[in-house]
Amino acid sequence: MQPAQPAEDWPDQIYALLKEHGIRQVALVPDAGHSRLIKRCLADNDMQVVTLTTEEEGIGMLFGAWLGGEKGVLLMQSSGVGNCINMLSVPIAHRTPCPMIVTMRGDYGEFNPFQVPMGNATQAVLEAMGTLVKRADTPEDVAPTVNATLRMAFNTYRPTATLIGQRVIGAKTFGK
């Protein structure tokens, strides 16, 4: 039996899941919570990493990827979910996979007032737009939840999201 990976290795566990699911396109607007995963993806020659100007581009890009037979994933911070709302009509109307992995701000111990409105609304907004949303609030929960999100997107053809809670990532405190 293999020893269990330390729970704090959850970004590496996500990377391993992206490989297992054959993800070839990684669309993202950076977030500190995703920085380790982004480094792993950038180091992988079999992945096209595309840094977007706004998160809604990722919804369109993943749709184009699927048209061409490739699987993609969108990485973003919770504030970016607000930039995606209308574009989610594309995978819904076309019935195409659109998995999203969202690191939360404005969620648990937030310091920045501007992060709270969207952080508090992230799950409700995604669900209002027909996205299947699952939360991971402990490091141990991250990999199984992301796995479920990828499986449900590619097996049932719809937008899905894992929200990785701020309790997992740690709140940015600016020294306060």
Next chain:
Amino acid sequence: MIETGASGKLARRSVVQALLQDRGDLLVIGGLGAPAWDITAAGDDPRNLPLWGGMGGAAVMGLGLALAQPTRPVLVITGDGEMLMGVGSLATIATKQPRNLSILVLDNEHYGETGMQETATRHGVDLAGMAKAAGIADSRRVTTAEEVLALRAAIRAGAGPLFAQIKVDEKSEPLALPPREASILQARMREAILGPAAHLQ
């Protein structure tokens, strides 16, 4: 035959017809509104993905498709209003420099589906200049039939990324509606690209 409208500017349907003639492997994404009707008027085809929504997303959808199918030419045909909404995607596309991606804007300087309100290009915004500044070196402004024919050759040459702002007459053309059930639109394109295996992925 490439025609001009009452204004003396290019007639959009004749431009699209000419660009899609003998299209070979060409995969086409049509931005919502008139461009989707234009590609349909040229002949509805499984290799066409006419959009009924997702305004601002057409160009970056082309990027995802071009990256997934690097040996096939991918052509996005959209309108000035749609391109302006997603103009940041020109920067995103430029960072990847996909050789097989061309983005054409049929620029009539108006929002044609909503009552012909003016867009920013009516006030001089230079989309081709923005694309060039973003890093799409081959960015053109097209105003003549000869330039359309040169563009057609360039799309097929695979030396992209390529961007063209085609100034067209503002006249609205009769509706030419593609299927509205979008799951059919994506599935037929996937099958055209990937064969029956598309439905077992």
